[in-house]
Amino acid sequence: MAHDIRIVTEAELRAAVGLDRETVAVIEQAFGALSDGWVVMPPVMSMELAEAHGEVDVKTAYIPGMSGFAIKVSPGFFDNPRLGLPSLNGLMILFSAKTGLVEAVFLDNGYLTDLRTAAAGAVAAQYLAPDLVHTAGVIGSGVQARLQARAAHLVRPFDRLLIWGRDADKARACADDLSDLECDVRVVDNPADLVRASQLVITTTPAKEPVVKAGWLHPELHITAMGSDQAGKNEIDPQALVQADLYVADRAPQARSLGELRAALEAGLWAEDNPVELGDVIRGRARGRRDADEITICDLTGTGAQDTAIATHVMTLLAGRDVGAVIRA
Amino acid sequence: MAHDIRIVTEAELRAAVGLDRETVAVIEQAFGALSDGWVVMPPVMSMELAEAHGEVDVKTAYIPGMSGFAIKVSPGFFDNPRLGLPSLNGLMILFSAKTGLVEAVFLDNGYLTDLRTAAAGAVAAQYLAPDLVHTAGVIGSGVQARLQARAAHLVRPFDRLLIWGRDADKARACADDLSDLECDVRVVDNPADLVRASQLVITTTPAKEPVVKAGWLHPELHITAMGSDQAGKNEIDPQALVQADLYVADRAPQARSLGELRAALEAGLWAEDNPVELGDVIRGRARGRRDADEITICDLTGTGAQDTAIATHVMTLLAGRDVGAVIRA
Numbered sequence: 001m002a003h004d005i006r007i008v009t010e011a012e013l014r015a016a017v018g019l020d021r022e023t024v025a026v027i028e029q030a031f032g033a034l035s036d037g038w039v040v041m042p043p044v045m046s047m048e049l050a051e052a053h054g055e056v057d058v059k060t061a062y063i064p065g066m067s068g069f070a071i072k073v074s075p076g077f078f079d080n081p082r083l084g085l086p087s088l089n090g091l092m093i094l095f096s097a098k099t100g101l102v103e104a105v106f107l108d109n110g111y112l113t114d115l116r117t118a119a120a121g122a123v124a125a126q127y128l129a130p131d132l133v134h135t136a137g138v139i140g141s142g143v144q145a146r147l148q149a150r151a152a153h154l155v156r157p158f159d160r161l162l163i164w165g166r167d168a169d170k171a172r173a174c175a176d177d178l179s180d181l182e183c184d185v186r187v188v189d190n191p192a193d194l195v196r197a198s199q200l201v202i203t204t205t206p207a208k209e210p211v212v213k214a215g216w217l218h219p220e221l222h223i224t225a226m227g228s229d230q231a232g233k234n235e236i237d238p239q240a241l242v243q244a245d246l247y248v249a250d251r252a253p254q255a256r257s258l259g260e261l262r263a264a265l266e267a268g269l270w271a272e273d274n275p276v277e278l279g280d281v282i283r284g285r286a287r288g289r290r291d292a293d294e295i296t297i298c299d300l301t302g303t304g305a306q307d308t309a310i311a312t313h314v315m316t317l318l319a320g321r322d323v324g325a326v327i328r329a
Numbered sequence: 330m331a332h333d334i335r336i337v338t339e340a341e342l343r344a345a346v347g348l349d350r351e352t353v354a355v356i357e358q359a360f361g362a363l364s365d366g367w368v369v370m371p372p373v374m375s376m377e378l379a380e381a382h383g384e385v386d387v388k389t390a391y392i393p394g395m396s397g398f399a400i401k402v403s404p405g406f407f408d409n410p411r412l413g414l415p416s417l418n419g420l421m422i423l424f425s426a427k428t429g430l431v432e433a434v435f436l437d438n439g440y441l442t443d444l445r446t447a448a449a450g451a452v453a454a455q456y457l458a459p460d461l462v463h464t465a466g467v468i469g470s471g472v473q474a475r476l477q478a479r480a481a482h483l484v485r486p487f488d489r490l491l492i493w494g495r496d497a498d499k500a501r502a503c504a505d506d507l508s509d510l511e512c513d514v515r516v517v518d519n520p521a522d523l524v525r526a527s528q529l530v531i532t533t534t535p536a537k538e539p540v541v542k543a544g545w546l547h548p549e550l551h552i553t554a555m556g557s558d559q560a561g562k563n564e565i566d567p568q569a570l571v572q573a574d575l576y577v578a579d580r581a582p583q584a585r586s587l588g589e590l591r592a593a594l595e596a597g598l599w600a601e602d603n604p605v606e607l608g609d610v611i612r613g614r615a616r617g618r619r620d621a622d623e624i625t626i627c628d629l630t631g632t633g634a635q636d637t638a639i640a641t642h643v644m645t646l647l648a649g650r651d652v653g654a655v656i657r658a
Contacts, residue, residue, distance in 0.1 A: 005436060007336055009658035045374040049391050049398070054429050058387055058400060062378050069378070071387060073400050073422065075429025089429050091422065093402065100383050100404025100418050105434055107334060107658035325656060329338035329436035 006104040008314075008324035013108050016323060017314050019118050019150055027119035028126070028282060030063065030309035034251065035279025038064045041304050044254070046230075053079045057229075061304035063312075068094045068103055070311035072304065074113060086110075094311045104315055104324075112314065116306040118147035120250060120278075121202055121224050124298035126155040127281050127288050128248060129200045129222040133158045137194040139211055139235075140204035141165030141174040144226060148202040149178055160184045162194045166205075192216050195223075203227055203235040210263075214239035219293040225260050226300040236297065238264035245294040246287070249275045254301040261299060275299075335433040337643075337653035342437050345652060346643050348447050348479055356448035357455070357611060359392065359638035363580065364608025367393045370633050373583070375559075382408045386558075390633035392641075397423045397432055399640035401633065403442060415439075423640045431658075433644055441643065445635040447476035449579060449607075450531055450553050453627035455484040456610050456617050457577060458529045458551040462487045466523040468540055468564075469533035470494030470503040473555060477531040478507055489513045491523045495534075521545050524552075532556055532564040539592075543568035548622040554589050555629040565626065567593035574623040575616070578604045583630040590628060604628075 008016075017023065033039050041061035048055050054077035062069045074090040081087060092112055094104040106112060125133075133156040138145045141163065149161055161183050165171035171187045178185050188194045195201055195216040201223045205211055212223065214237040223244075225235045241247045241264045249255030252274040256262060264270040278298060280286035289296050318324070337345075346352065362368050370390035377384050383406035391398045403419040410416060421441055423433040435441060454462075462485040467474045470492065478490055490512050494500035500516045507514050517523045524530050524545040534540055534556045541552065543566040552573075556564045570576045570593045578584030581603040585594060593599040607627060609615035618625050647653070 002339070007434075007654075007656055009656060010331070011658075040376050040378065042374050042376050045371050045387060045389070047369055047371050047389055047391060047398075049369065049426060049429075051393060052427050052429075054426075056389070056398075056400070056424070056429065058374060058389070060374070060376055060385070060387070062376055064380060069376075069385075071385070071400075071402050073424075075424055077427070077429035080428055083428065085428055085430070089431070091431055091434075093420065093422075095385070095402075095404055097378060097383075098381050098406070099409055099412065099414055100378075100381075100385065100406035101414070102418070102420055102436065105336075105420075107431060107656065109658065325336075325654060327336055327338060327436065327654060329340075329438065 002328045003101055004326050005102050005329055006324045006326055008104060009107050010109045010111050012323050013106060013111055013314065016317050019115055019147060021154060023115060024119045024122040024154060026309050026313045027116055027306055028123045030305040031123060031279035032282045033063045034305050035277060035283045035285055039305055052077060059304035059307050061308045062097060063305055063308050066308060066312045067097055068312045068315060069097050070094050070307045072113065072307040074110065092307060092311045094315055106311060106314065112310050114143055114147055116310040117144060117226060117302055118151040120300050120306060121148045121226055122151035122155050124224045124278060124300065125152045125200055128296045128298050129156050130220050130292045133199040135160040135162060135198045136200040137162040137198035138202050138204060139164050139191055139194065141167065141170040142204060144204040145174050146177055148204055148226065150181065152200055152202060153181055156200055158183055162186055162188045162197060164188050164191045164194045205235055206233060207235045208232055210234055210237040212236045212240065214243050217243055217295050219295065222296045224298045224300060228259050229301045230258055231262055234260065234263040236260045238267045238269050241297060242269050244297045246296045247275055248278050248281060248298045250278050250300045251303050252277055255299045259299040259301040331657045332430055334431050334656050334658050335653045336656055337433060338436050339438045339440050341652050342435060342440055342643065345646050348444055348476060350483060352444060353448045353451040353483060355638050355642040356445055356635055357452045359634040360452060360608035361611045362392045363634050364606060364612045364614055368634055381406055388633035388636050390637045391426060392634055392637050395637060395641045396426055397641045397644060398426050399423050399636045401636040403439065421636060421640045423644055435640060435643065441639050443472055443476055445639040446473060446555060446631055447480040449629050449635060450477045450555055451480035451484050453553045453607060453629065454481045454529055457625045457627055458485050459549050459621045462528040464489040464491060464527045465529040466491040466527035467531050467533060468493050468520055468523065470496065470499040471533060473533040474503050475506055477533055477555065478510065481529055481531060482510055485529055487512055491515055491517045491526060493517050493520045493523045534564055535562060536564045537561055539563055539566040541565045541569065543572050546572055546624050548624065551625045553627045553629060557588050558630045559587055560591055563589065563592040565589045567596045567598050570626060571598050573626045575625045576604050577607050577610060577627045579607050579629045580632050581606055584628045588628040588630040
């Protein structure tokens with residue numbers, strides 16, 4: 001019973017979908033659906049390949065009402081740069097939510113993951129950052145540093161962007177790549193200055209020890225921490241989660257085991273009740289920022305719901321267009 | 330950093346690999362590796378899509394020494410036959426175990442799963458069935474009934490094959506499809522007669538209530554139950570597991586939650602120690618059949634190690650051959 005399957009490459013996907021308000025709205029809807037309670041989202045499947053210094057994560061979710069569901073595979077092989085290859089790769093497979101048939105294979109090398117992760121940062125900023133953000137700060141200098149800055153600027157068009165990274169050359173390269181953003185972009189010497197000067201901070205590092213200290217928090221600040229997606233990673237001083245007026249997770253069980261919340265729980269700083277989820281704030285089931293002065297933190301671990309939402313969105317964008325190879329299988 | 334990815338269809342895979350001694354040996358090695366203890370195999374990821382009467386399973390495993398690892402996605406959508414579509418579908422993706430890059434996408438619609446499942450039946454028969462099998466019996470009349478009969482005949486070239494299925498027409502169609510097998514093939518009226526007359530029985534049903542009763546067991550019998558791969562399925566009377574001289578699981582934790590062992594545990598019939606695994610018998614770490622008279626049962630739930638083994642094997646078979654589409658992504 002052969003049927004047509006569309007195979008789309010990273011280059012074709014980059015041409016078809018980018019980081020814009022539409023993508024952000026798609027991811028906002030995914031979080032909303034998570035809050036509605038009908039999404040089926042199994043725990044992340046994880047496998048370590050210790051010999052190769054590698055790991056693989058598999059994520060998925062079924063969002064009722066969406067025509068498809070994605071299975072997303074994200075390998076991370078950390079010796080790859082020595083071979084001239086990127087550490088992060090992977091693909092998404094889109095299945096019909098009605099028949100389970102494979103509809104498309106998106107050979108995106110992680111591009112769609114980058115996109116839906118950045119879009120989640122925009123959603124977090126939209127619902128939790130102060131209305132007026134003059135200065136935004138990005139900690140880290142990789143792909144997500146670039147994308148999170150652009151995503152944040154979509155929803156909070158700040159005047160000034162500060163960047164800090166452990167490697168000053170990379171931070172400068174990141175600033176150069178963001179020079180087209182309509183604001184003043186500067187590299188700063190230390191993360192403390194960056195946090196103190198910003199109303200919106202996004203941390204995008206794979207840090208295992210906090211890079212943001214609780215002592216740097218100040219009124220009129222929102223922090224989105226998107227780096228931690230595994231037990232062992234930790235970007236924000238656990239004390240900061242308690243000190244903030246509001247801590248919001250993308251998905252509570254994932255935040256408990258993979259996010260910033262894990263370190264706070266391990267330090268005994270967090271009481272056992274579940275945190276508010278981003279979707280609850282979107283749907284008005286939980287409060288968001290109450291006033292400009294508050295300190296808010298959003299912890300993004302990355303959800304299968306985002307993968308299903310972006311993959312289904314891409315398929316809609318490609319409908320009727322001659323993009324990718326069609327294979328009858 | 331684009332690289333070549335081979336996309337191979339079901340038809341191309343069927344032409345490239347079949348059920349033969351080589352495939353059986355590949356799966357035997359996978360079970361052996363599981364017993365050696367170095368295989369990394371996360372629990373099966375499962376998602377239900379209740380509205381569509383569907384479910385999806387994701388399996389994977391890393392087998393040190395193999396050049397690749399597979400991620401296998403198996404959707405089962407049980408309203409599909411009404412739409413003229415098969416219930417079971419899916420694909421396998423092969424990744425490099427060194428870099429995590431996608432090497433191949435096997436759009437097999439479940440064919441490779443069928444193959445590695447049948448091959449596991451052959452391995453079970455090879456190590457556990459009496460040396461002399463005059464009569465083999467297959468319960469069920471689907472794809473696996475056909476493949477398991479052929480797989481068993483590879484390692485125990487029986488003279489007579491009995492088939493029983495709930496639907497007599499389907500059982501006859503199954504017998505017809507097996508008429509090329511070098512033995513006498515007959516459809517029987519009831520499963521009790523089938524079990525009593527056979528030295529090797531393979532159950533291949535999605536039964537939720539046992540189809541094989543403990544009272545039918547007799548000396549000189551091996552049963553392989555391959556139907557149960559989910560909590561809720563049960564082909565063999567739980568009492569039979571205790572009554573047999575030896576019960577062997579493909580993978581103990583999976584058998585406890587997804588296999589025949591689950592029902593025996595729930596009935597309080599099985600003590601809490603873990604069963605012997607098929608790989609332990611292969612490697613000589615646990616005893617197999619001691620003599621012709623014993624009663625043995627093997628419980629196959631299906632492992633990610635088999636998926637990685639078959640996918641890697643297929644890639645080896647395709648090396649240097651112009652099979653499938655090559656996409657630079």
